[in-house]
Amino acid sequence: MTEPSTLSGMAASPLERLQAAVDAVNGVVLGKPGAVRLAFSALLAGGHLLIEDLPGVGKTTLAQAMAIVTGGSWHRIQFTSDLLPADILGVSVWRRIDETFEFRPGPVFANVVLADEINRATPRTQSALLEAMAERQVSVDGVTHTLPRPFFVIATQNPLDLVGTYPLPDSQLDRFLLRISLGYPDADEERQLLREPDRRDLLADLAAVFDEDGIRALMDQASEVHLSDPVLDYLQALVAATREHPALRAGLSPRATLALAATARGHALLDGRDHVVPDDVKQIFAPLAVHRLQSRADADPPDDVVELILQRTPIS
């Protein structure tokens, strides 16, 4: 656990500090500005992030960097097959002295929770976290404990076909606002990776850019971003297309539509804009939609379908 530290020059405006935070994360995670923007969009929209990729491409580095610069408290939970729900949520302990139960909060009680390799835990443990993510509160022994705000979960997972994993249930995947992947670095980035010091040392040098209040203020500002009619039309047309596409079993839910609007607002704020442009919607649509959609048997996979929908939906 790291103590929230503050950035020198607190006088900088919230938007400038947001930019500084993005730059700081980009300094650690090389060559993934798009992924970093998406991660911050999810943060600003108040949603959770799932990073899915092969081991060793920098998932954890990105998650840790995000956790550090965001400020506030952060915990890292390494998911394993013997992890139990209580290890995440916390336990009530019997205090013999005053003969009462005392609740000892688990690692989920933090502003940023880094759930590493979430799919290596059993479904029971996974759903304990997923439920906490959705409810933003934890019930242990009949007592409800509210989670702090902001509450931002960054989960990483390996692709499902690796041995020793429990895939997240489809119905719970939409607890994550966005699902992103990083991919291999290109040759130049990899060379830079080889030259520069260890990423872990860079992480150690990273400082928090915000505190809880700062993030909350930015989230409030994001929710004020203007969403004009043409953009709403575009957004609705995309959602409608998923509902009408024959390859998909079901379209995006109204919850997903709301999430699309919120994330687009966050994405716009990252640019310092007070209004959403179609580009915002277009860039977040795939990370937002693909993990919520399932294809029919023998039909194109959802990512291809979503790509096709983006290519066919007109923008005015």
Added chain:
Amino acid sequence: MRTRLSKLSVLTVLAAFLVAVAPHLWAMPPTLWAFVAAAIAWRAGAEVANWRPPGRLIRVGATFLGLGLVILQYGTLWGRRAATALLCVMLASKLLEMYRLRDGRMVAALAFFLVATQFLFSQRLELVLWLLASCWLATAALLRIQRDEDAPRHVRPGHRAAGVPGMLRAGAGLLAFALPFALVLFALFPRLGSPLWGLPEEALDGRTGLSDEMSVGEIASLFNDDSPAFRVTFDGTPPSRDQLYWRGPVLWDFDGRTWRRGFHANRPIDREPAIDDGALRYTVQIEPTERRWLFALDYPARWPDDVRVTSSFELLSDEPLTTLTPYSVVSEPDFTDTPVLTPLLRRLATELPDGSNPRTREHALTLRREHPDDAALIDAVLRWFNEGPFFYSLETAPLGRHGADEFLFDLRTGYCEYYASAFTVLMRHAGIPARIVTGYQGGFWQASDEYLLVRNSDAHAWVEVWLDGRGWVRVDPTAAVSPSRIRDGARSAVPGAGRWLDADWIFGLRNQYDRLQHLWNQWVLGFDAERQQSMLRRLGLQALGVTGQAALMIAAVLLLGPLAWWLLGLMRRDPRSDDPAERAWRRVENRMRRRGVRRAPSETVREWLPRAAAAIRNGAELERLAANYVRLRYGRPASEPALRRFIERCRRWRPLID
């Protein structure tokens, strides 16, 4: 984006199919009729009320059931009726599995074909109008299906809606573009002497025209048939109404119940009337009857080559009348038909079945004693009809074995057939040669277009008696009973028939409609090889020949093609936006498009901008303009002056090319 039909598309296709198939249903037996109706209803129910769509077994079963029904009803799958019925039934089965876009397209496209097949049966004006409406709906259905494929259901606000009214508008536009092509093809397509495929056959079901035999009580069914029988245009003054006896089959033989023409009836004419100043010249356009009878006024003196005239002055066409047929006749009213009656003919004209109508026979013999002169006897009978309690009515009782007895002494109520038959029997009993002539009497004079419309309801039967020195003389006993029948037509002679169709204003409307039908017959259906040639001659293109004519037609179509293409392009232009900033920006984009940098529909302005800016010299200016546009379009509402400045800048901006 989708491959399945939306509800709206399904309903539009169903409507188009229903309208296209309706005229066929009219002529179909009830089983097939019910089959098609059930298929439409099921498919509509599946769409609207979420009925279970039929399973594969039912669909296959329905197909074979339809096939079986057609064979059962028609005994064959060949021929116009059976083949079109098969088409209707198979398309109806297709409806049951119409879920994908291509199925919908197929049904809509075949609806056009279904429409065309109607012309094999009838080419009447109202049918053409109906079929035009049908084409319109089918076009709208195709457009509606295309809309399913093109775009998600959500339509941008302020843009043309994807609903049925919009599709109908667009469909009407497309049909309008097709119109010049249709006109050129109609006017220039080389006409053949005879039609290319089977002759059109009017839907004659339940409508038989005049038959060549007469059982009393038969014409009555014709009185309710207001459809046109033929139309006549006269060269010169038409004769007065009471001279308009359109002569048809002449009946000699009587078996006590039915009058027939008899075996000798087809003898060719032995003496042609000479034409003098009183001759009537006229052209008749007769509706198809599938019989060979033509009708003429007394006495035909000149007739077309393909018409035969019998010794009773009946006109017979060489071929059954399967299409609207025009023929010209010259009639000579002043003519003595058969001044000398041979003994054989006299016997035939006085022959009666033995022992029938004893009371009539008795009465005839009494009259004979009182009036030795034939003419005086006839006058006495007509006076009896006129002054006695005889009535003209369409509603009367059927007659038994001694028909003339029952009618003359008991019933005394009837119409032309009753009077003609009883009168002829009476004459023959009195020893006067008599025969029945059937045909039409009168007609409706369309003063504005100068033609006479004769309806099937104008059917009539009258009598001819042979008098020494005067030959065959026309006697109309019906006229003695009901002079108004002859003066004003059958309609007026039946008081209070009370059909709502008989209201005067409706009758007037129907007459007006017949004028249109007449023009249609004359100018469209009557546009045959001869008229086409005369039109080309007037255009100075007489020496063209069929090949040249075809070349001219193709050239005209090729000329029209680009024109229509250009007009279609105008129509397909993006719908006008309701955002002034967007409208102004479109000008900028259009100017860039002409420079070869087109923004794809799914491309954002910011994605397009780098390409566009790189292609021109004043790219930086374009970038500023684009940033401005994005703010105006997607940002918070801007001030009016800012908007106006932007619009002005867009108007003035031009891309600069090296």
